[in-house]
Amino acid sequence: MHRLATLGLAAAGAALLLLTSACAGGAPGAAPDSNTLTLQTNWTTGGQENVPLTAALKEFTAQTGITVKVLENGDDLNDVYATSLLAGKEADVLLVGLLEKQLDWVKNGAVVPLEGYVGPWGLTDKLPVEAIDDWTDPDGHLRGLPYAGFTWPWWYNTELLAQHGATVPTTTEELVATAAKLRAGGVEPVVVGGNDWSGQKIFLQFLQTYLSPADAVKVFNEGNTCANPDAVRGIELFTQLRDAGVFADGVEGLSADQAQAMYFSGTAAIAPLGSWAYLAAPEKQAAATVLGGLPAAPGGTYAKPTAFRGSTSAGWWISPNGQEKIESVQKLITFMYQPQVLHSMLADGGVVLSTATDVDTTGVTAPLLAQSFNDLPAKVDFAVMPDLHVPADVSNPMYRATSIAYTKGNDARKICETVDAVYRSVR
Amino acid sequence: MKRTGPLGYLAHLGVWTYVLLLLLPLYYLLISSFKDNTGILTAPFSPFTGLRPENFAQAFHNATLGPALLNQAYVTVGASVLTLVLALPAAFALARARGPLGVLIERIFAMGFLIPGFAALVPTVLLAISMQLFYTREFLVLFLPASAMPLSVLLLTQAMRAVPAELEESAVIDGAGSWRLLWSVYLPLARQSVTVVVILNFLSFWNEYFFALVITGPDTAVRTAQVALPTLSQANASQYGVLAAGIVITLIPVYVVYALFADKMEGAVLAGAVKG
Numbered sequence: 001m002h003r004l005a006t007l008g009l010a011a012a013g014a015a016l017l018l019l020t021s022a023c024a025g026g027a028p029g030a031a032p033d034s035n036t037l038t039l040q041t042n043w044t045t046g047g048q049e050n051v052p053l054t055a056a057l058k059e060f061t062a063q064t065g066i067t068v069k070v071l072e073n074g075d076d077l078n079d080v081y082a083t084s085l086l087a088g089k090e091a092d093v094l095l096v097g098l099l100e101k102q103l104d105w106v107k108n109g110a111v112v113p114l115e116g117y118v119g120p121w122g123l124t125d126k127l128p129v130e131a132i133d134d135w136t137d138p139d140g141h142l143r144g145l146p147y148a149g150f151t152w153p154w155w156y157n158t159e160l161l162a163q164h165g166a167t168v169p170t171t172t173e174e175l176v177a178t179a180a181k182l183r184a185g186g187v188e189p190v191v192v193g194g195n196d197w198s199g200q201k202i203f204l205q206f207l208q209t210y211l212s213p214a215d216a217v218k219v220f221n222e223g224n225t226c227a228n229p230d231a232v233r234g235i236e237l238f239t240q241l242r243d244a245g246v247f248a249d250g251v252e253g254l255s256a257d258q259a260q261a262m263y264f265s266g267t268a269a270i271a272p273l274g275s276w277a278y279l280a281a282p283e284k285q286a287a288a289t290v291l292g293g294l295p296a297a298p299g300g301t302y303a304k305p306t307a308f309r310g311s312t313s314a315g316w317w318i319s320p321n322g323q324e325k326i327e328s329v330q331k332l333i334t335f336m337y338q339p340q341v342l343h344s345m346l347a348d349g350g351v352v353l354s355t356a357t358d359v360d361t362t363g364v365t366a367p368l369l370a371q372s373f374n375d376l377p378a379k380v381d382f383a384v385m386p387d388l389h390v391p392a393d394v395s396n397p398m399y400r401a402t403s404i405a406y407t408k409g410n411d412a413r414k415i416c417e418t419v420d421a422v423y424r425s426v427r
Numbered sequence: 428m429k430r431t432g433p434l435g436y437l438a439h440l441g442v443w444t445y446v447l448l449l450l451l452p453l454y455y456l457l458i459s460s461f462k463d464n465t466g467i468l469t470a471p472f473s474p475f476t477g478l479r480p481e482n483f484a485q486a487f488h489n490a491t492l493g494p495a496l497l498n499q500a501y502v503t504v505g506a507s508v509l510t511l512v513l514a515l516p517a518a519f520a521l522a523r524a525r526g527p528l529g530v531l532i533e534r535i536f537a538m539g540f541l542i543p544g545f546a547a548l549v550p551t552v553l554l555a556i557s558m559q560l561f562y563t564r565e566f567l568v569l570f571l572p573a574s575a576m577p578l579s580v581l582l583l584t585q586a587m588r589a590v591p592a593e594l595e596e597s598a599v600i601d602g603a604g605s606w607r608l609l610w611s612v613y614l615p616l617a618r619q620s621v622t623v624v625v626i627l628n629f630l631s632f633w634n635e636y637f638f639a640l641v642i643t644g645p646d647t648a649v650r651t652a653q654v655a656l657p658t659l660s661q662a663n664a665s666q667y668g669v670l671a672a673g674i675v676i677t678l679i680p681v682y683v684v685y686a687l688f689a690d691k692m693e694g695a696v697l698a699g700a701v702k703g
Contacts, residue, residue, distance in 0.1 A: 042661060044489065044658045044659075044661065045488070046489040046490075046658075046659055046664075046669060047661070047664050071645040071646055072647075072658050073645050073658065074657040074658045074659075074660055074661050075657070075661060079641065080640060080641065080644060083552055083641045083644075084644060086553075086556065087552075087555075087556045087562070089562055089644075257468060257667070260464070261465045261468035261469050262468075262469065264464075264465045265469045267469065276664055280664075282465075
């Protein structure tokens with residue numbers, strides 16, 4: 001009796017498992033359901049930009065009857081999407097940035113090229129030429145539709161600067177003098193994540209000081225830094241300022257988050273921070289902060305201080321599955337470019353848009369976000385943003401290489417050789 | 428016997444240092460779960476940088492931890508039960524086997540330790556796809572026991588070998604068959620080792636991340652808590668306090684299970700220690 005009961009229990013368990021498995025499996029070969037779209041994004045629920053996104057999707061469903069199921073991922077989105085593609089279960093649409101592995105998505109067939117949709121969908125006048133260029137791959141294919149961008153200025157805590165008898169520096173000489181005054185008062189000068197992606201970008205901002213934009217693109221693309229005297233000159237400027245104490249102590253070991261925390265806590269007075277931090281800044285620091293750029297160097301390419309900006313923070317990508325529901329996808333994407341949605345992204349989500357539409361900036365209450373629209377463009381020149389030009393497989397190894405640049409004792413020659421070695425290793 | 432003198436104090440000092448080293452990460456995690464980014468990054472070990480109990484509510488809401496914990500429990504319990512269902516009869520058979528076939532099979536199980544988990548990733552994904560079980564929790568329930576079988580079978584086999592042959596002979600004389608022997612003789616005597624296996628498998632299955640991420644995917648209806656947690660952290664918008672709170676929430680079931688079974692596990696370890 002007990003034996004029968006045991007066997008019966010095991011059989012029931014196996015049957016239940018198979019039944020639930022069968023229910024969970026999809027129906028292969030079934031026609032795509034155009035009334036449901038799947039959107040995969042890294043604009044996760046905890047982020048400010050998710051607020052207007054969720055509201056917009058709700059409104060879209062109310063207007064069209066098309067349900068949008070949202071799949072959220074953090075930094076693991078690439079891996080998850082690649083595997084889902086293998087299974088033919090990838091999301092229809094993605095809202096994610098253009099960097100690293102995504103640079104090759106069209107080339108690898110992970111998404112469909114979109115150049116043929118821009119005109120027919122009436123998006124031509126909503127997408128600036130520069131943004132389209134950024135999102136177009138070397139084969140001329142439009143990888144995604146630009147949506148969110150960023151600005152990446154240098155933040156100056158004017159309250160701390162004033163306390164130590166300094167003002168916002170506009171030249172590298174003034175920056176050295178400012179750093180000395182801050183250090184004398186026990187305040188760290190420039191803080192940056194010298195051990196990660198943020199430090200890499202700032203290092204490359206210095207590197208291009210004496211390069212024309214075209215040459216900067218070439219160096220970022222190909223390496224051969226040591227062979228370019230102007231690039232080496234930029235690195236020499238970097239080491240000169242580093243050795244003069246411009247950067248915070250231990251900068252080579254800091255992450256972007258630590259650098260941001262040091263600026264927000266008032267431990268450091270200057271930090272290059274991107275627009276993603278505008279809404280996160282504590283009220284006191286936001287009020288005291290003036291946005292500017294990396295001070296100009298004598299004889300440099302740019303007359304004004306430089307900052308970065310880009311159109312690659314997020315864009316709309318369409319997968320092979322999405323192409324099979326292209327009419328529904330068109331409805332979703334064109335809805336997302338409507339003026340009221342764009343305004344909501346800006347005002348409610350703090351999203352710096354990369355669209356050409358004249359977005360109504362009324363209702364933008366965050367002071368730093370407002371500064372980035374109203375004041376920053378006149379104060380700085382925008383340098384070449386490296387992300388689109390540094391090859392995808394070079395980016396990550398270069399973080400390690402550039403942390404060497406932030407370490408005192410390493411001269412320009414050693415730094416450029418280390419960077420060039422990264423390029424050679426992936427060829 | 429009471430140990431006194433400098434050696435005794437030194438031993439106490441060593442033990443307490445070790446305990447503190449074990450507690451330090453827990454302390455850091457706990458206080459971080461009540462802080463914001465600035466507090467965590469500028470004064471990592473100070474508990475006095477502001478109290479943010481709302482981190483827990485945010486973590487629970489932002490990562491939809493409610494369904495995620497249920498999914499995690501479903502996968503963990505399902506895989507644990509399936510592992511026992513498979514490992515107990517296997518261990519029973521191997522413990523009683525006398526011939527070279529039994530030795531060979533036991534060695535094959537032992538060789539399972541040599542296969543690194545990541546090496547099985549690609550074939551596992553392809554298997555899930557071909558079985559139409561991709562993006563389902565059920566595939567994890569079926570797959571995870573495969574990774575746990577070597578340890579489970581070997582531990583249980585050793586425990587069952589310690590069962591006196593006389594007991595088995597008496598039961599057989601009384602008419603017990605193989606299933607009755609396993610259920611009524613071997614299982615009760617191997618109870619402590621079974622507990623150890625249950626706890627080890629529970630911890631392993633509960634903390635499984637990579638296969639769960641790749642196979643169950645990001646859909647909140649099926650994703651596990653370990654897959655949900657990283658959505659609380661991003662490259663340039665990390666909220667470490669909320670993430671720490673999320674980790675604390677997912678640790679609670681682990682501590683509950685350990686608290687329930689700790690005495691049995693310690694008993695099993697001690698029983699093994701005094702044998703011989």
